[in-house]
Amino acid sequence: MVLTKKRLIAITLVLMVSFFILLLYAPESLIGHRDDNLLLFVPKILFLALTAAIAIVFVLIFIFRSEYISAQLNTFSRFKYYLKLLIKRDFVSRYRKSILGVLWSLLNPILMMLVLTMVFSTLFRNMFTVAFFPVYLLSGQVIWAFFSESTTLAMTSVIAGEGVIKKVYVPKYMFPLSKVISSLVQMAFSLAAFFIVVIVTGAPFYWTMLLIPIPVLYIFVFSLGVAMLISSLSVFFRDLTYLYGVFTTLLMYLSAIFWPVEILEGSALQNLIGLNPLYQFIRYFRYIVYWGKVPDLWFNFVCIGFALSALCIGTYVFMRQQDKYILSL
Amino acid sequence: MIFGLDNVAISVQNVSMKFNLSKDKILSLKEYFVKAVKRQLFYEEFWALKNISFTVERGEVFGVMGFNGAGKSTLLKIIAGVFKPTLGAVVVNGGVSPLLELGAGFDPECSARENIYMNGAMYGFSPKFMESKYDEILDFAELWEFENVAVKNFSSGMTGRLGFAIATSVKPEILIVDEILGVGDYKFQEKCEERIMNMISGGVTVLLVTHSAYKIREMCSRALLLEKGELVCTGDVESVLEAYGDTGSKKA
Numbered sequence: 001m002v003l004t005k006k007r008l009i010a011i012t013l014v015l016m017v018s019f020f021i022l023l024l025y026a027p028e029s030l031i032g033h034r035d036d037n038l039l040l041f042v043p044k045i046l047f048l049a050l051t052a053a054i055a056i057v058f059v060l061i062f063i064f065r066s067e068y069i070s071a072q073l074n075t076f077s078r079f080k081y082y083l084k085l086l087i088k089r090d091f092v093s094r095y096r097k098s099i100l101g102v103l104w105s106l107l108n109p110i111l112m113m114l115v116l117t118m119v120f121s122t123l124f125r126n127m128f129t130v131a132f133f134p135v136y137l138l139s140g141q142v143i144w145a146f147f148s149e150s151t152t153l154a155m156t157s158v159i160a161g162e163g164v165i166k167k168v169y170v171p172k173y174m175f176p177l178s179k180v181i182s183s184l185v186q187m188a189f190s191l192a193a194f195f196i197v198v199i200v201t202g203a204p205f206y207w208t209m210l211l212i213p214i215p216v217l218y219i220f221v222f223s224l225g226v227a228m229l230i231s232s233l234s235v236f237f238r239d240l241t242y243l244y245g246v247f248t249t250l251l252m253y254l255s256a257i258f259w260p261v262e263i264l265e266g267s268a269l270q271n272l273i274g275l276n277p278l279y280q281f282i283r284y285f286r287y288i289v290y291w292g293k294v295p296d297l298w299f300n301f302v303c304i305g306f307a308l309s310a311l312c313i314g315t316y317v318f319m320r321q322q323d324k325y326i327l328s329l
Numbered sequence: 330m331i332f333g334l335d336n337v338a339i340s341v342q343n344v345s346m347k348f349n350l351s352k353d354k355i356l357s358l359k360e361y362f363v364k365a366v367k368r369q370l371f372y373e374e375f376w377a378l379k380n381i382s383f384t385v386e387r388g389e390v391f392g393v394m395g396f397n398g399a400g401k402s403t404l405l406k407i408i409a410g411v412f413k414p415t416l417g418a419v420v421v422n423g424g425v426s427p428l429l430e431l432g433a434g435f436d437p438e439c440s441a442r443e444n445i446y447m448n449g450a451m452y453g454f455s456p457k458f459m460e461s462k463y464d465e466i467l468d469f470a471e472l473w474e475f476e477n478v479a480v481k482n483f484s485s486g487m488t489g490r491l492g493f494a495i496a497t498s499v500k501p502e503i504l505i506v507d508e509i510l511g512v513g514d515y516k517f518q519e520k521c522e523e524r525i526m527n528m529i530s531g532g533v534t535v536l537l538v539t540h541s542a543y544k545i546r547e548m549c550s551r552a553l554l555l556e557k558g559e560l561v562c563t564g565d566v567e568s569v570l571e572a573y574g575d576t577g578s579k580k581a
Contacts, residue, residue: 078453085450089439167433168451169410239357323413327349328356 011060012053019049048298051305054312075171082170086178091185105189106196109145113138113197116258130260132203132290135194139290140257140282142190143215147223147278148248150183154227155234155241162329172322176227184220194289206292215285218303222277225310228318235325255279277306337422338503338534339385339408344417346378346403346558377403379558380417385551387422390535392545392552392566394573399555401538405429405507408536423502423534426452430507432488437481441472441491444480448495462498469520470494490517497524503534542570 023045062069095101117134120127130136154176158165161175191212198205234240255278264270273279284303287293295303350373378400385391395401406412408419409427427433434451435444445466449459467473470490480488497504504525529535529548539545545552545566552569554561562572 079450081453081455082447082450085447085456089436089443089447093438163436164434164451165411167411167430168427170451237356237358237361239359243358326412 008057008061012050012057015053015056016046016049019052020045023048047305048301051301051308054308055304058308079171079174083174083178083181086174087182087185090178090182102189105186106193109138109141109190109193110197113141113193116141120258128260128263132201134197134201135203136260136286136290137258138194138197139286140255142187142194143219143282143285144252144255144257144278145190146183146187146219147226147281148252149186150180150223151227151230152244152248153183154179155230155244158231158235158325159238159329165326166329172325173228173318176231176318177224180220180224180227183223184216187216198289203290204292206288208288208292208294211288211294212285214300215281215288215303218284218307219281221307222281222310225307225312225314228314229310232314232318232321232325235321235328251276251278255282257282277310280306336387337384337420338387338389339391339422339536340420341381341383341404341408342418342420344378344381344404344407344414344419345376346400346407346412347415348375348377349373350375377558378407378414378555381555381560382417383553383560383563385534385536387534388532389551390529390537390549392549392569393536393538393555394540394545394552394569395555398557400558401555402429402507404555405505405536405538409505421503424452424499425503425505426496426499426501427505428493428496428507429505431485432480432483432492435480435488435492438479440477440479441467441483442476444491445495448492449499452499452501454499458499466491466494466498469498469524471517486514486517493521497528501533503536504528505536507538508540542573545570 095104098104100107113134116137120137121133157175157179158172161172164170165172197203230240230244234244254273254276256273261270261273261279261283264273280299280302284295284299287295287299381404393401393404403412405427406429407414408421409425409429410421411427411429434448436447439447445463446456446459449462450456467476470487470493472487472491475483475487480491483491506525525535525548535548537544537549549566551564552566553563554569554572562569
């Protein structure tokens with residue numbers, strides 16, 4: 001059987017509908033309370049069904065288009081050295097001509113945290129109280145900073161790669177991918193800074209902190225998807241770069257980074273904030289480093305769903321447009 | 330069909346390439362909406378190549394001829410994988426070293442050393458492999474003194490020498506050369522030609538663009554002639570040169 005685009009979409013839809021029907025009668029342990037607000041319950045199930053469908057379609061693609069996949073993997077392994085050098089160059093140029101060098105990566109999140117802690121523990125001290133506020137703050141900040149940095153850098157990466165794209169063949173996804181990976185290295189430093197703050201403030205350690213690679217993987221896949229999408233669009237619409245800065249700022253305020261989500265109690269936003277993928281990733285991260293809880297299956301599904309959807313959309317748009325880049329650069 | 334035959338190095342099958350010629354590029358969302366509202370989103374189509382087919386056999390030195398604007402560089406860029414053809418397909422069997430432009434893919438901010446590794450990685454070679462070729466490259470390019478100088482400070486001759494040295498030192502199976510044999514002084518040119526001749530006798534397939542009838546006669550075994558994106562003829566060098574002369578006199 002040949003997997004054409006139309007067939008793939010049809011398979012996804014059929015799978016999604018069947019999963020949806022199945023899940024409506026699934027045990028509560030898997031999907032949470034059935035007496036939830038119906039307005040939330042139906043989209044929740046729909047989303048779950050979509051995630052499962054996409055995952056199966058992924059497997060189908062791997063089985064039926066194995067030739068295509070292995071060709072892609074071959075190209076990737078041919079260019080892995082190039083990817084490595086790109087990341088290395090990013091890193092070197094970041095610290096070129098700075099005295100403190102790599103130390104900045106540690107200092108930056110800590111200083112940022114200090115500023116925000118000062119602001120919120122003096123100016124806005126009556127608004128809310130959060131135990132170990134610096135830890136709470138930094139746990140959100142680490143995730144948000146990774147997302148915002150990786151996507152912002154990746155956005156202009158294809159445009160910046162003009163000199164190479166126009167003259168040599170390299171897989172074009174190398175450019176956004178390298179930016180997301182170098183931001184990941186950056187995030188490792190922020191995580192180190194985070195643990196320093198945990199020790200200094202005397203906040204509790206939990207064994208669940210060992211699960212950190214899981215949310216990191218989720219946010220990595222999600223950011224990669226978004227990075228592919230916007231780096232592709234920005235080739236054709238250069239002014240998106242400015243809009244995106246505004247967008248990330250908005251996202252920062254909507255992701256419950258420096259305020260507890262409880263202050264939304266009773267407002268319309270309380271239901272909507274769950275639709276913000278970044279909020280979910282941050283909450284997941286806080287579950288394991290701040291509250292010391294293990295996220296349940298449903299929570300994992302939500303995160304995987306957001307991450308996979310972003311990756312699917314991003315890859316699809318990027319691959320469709322990549323042959324046109326050269327004509328617009 | 331030509332698939333699966335081991336002696337074919339490059340097979341170009343019904344390749345056409347279309348470009349959109351817009352009077353001014355639309356590069357922002359704002360402009361796009363303004364033009365869309367004004368209904369000015371028109372492009373002029375331009376076919377740089379029309380239905381080109383030919384094959385190059387392994388070990389052959391193949392010449393590509395044609396006047397300026399005939400589509401030679403577009404064709405080479407498609408074979409090198411830089412452009413994807415609008416229609417048709419290109420099958421290349423073996424590692425390609427494209428010498429399309431002076432210093433293609435160099436990062437001007439980086440030093441010669443970094444660019445050697447970077448450029449090698451672009452062709453899929455590991456830093457370890459490039460290290461083994463490092464001395465040879467700098468010897469040939471005669472750039473030992475400028476090892477750690479940023480390429481942006483290089484003269485065009487130096488950039489060209491470095492590019493040529495890298496592309497030919499990695500022992501490609503197919504070499505694509507676009508009129509850049511005019512790099513540097515006559516001494517270096519001779520050195521380049523000697524090296525290409527050595528590679529040819531070593532069995533490397535070469536695709537060569539040149540305007541010089543002398544060079545075509547001297548080096549190529551077969552050639553093709555392009556005119557305004559169309560394939561005029563393929564065949565032995567003499568008949569193609571004759572056709573080249575004919576189209577030239579028609580133009581004049």
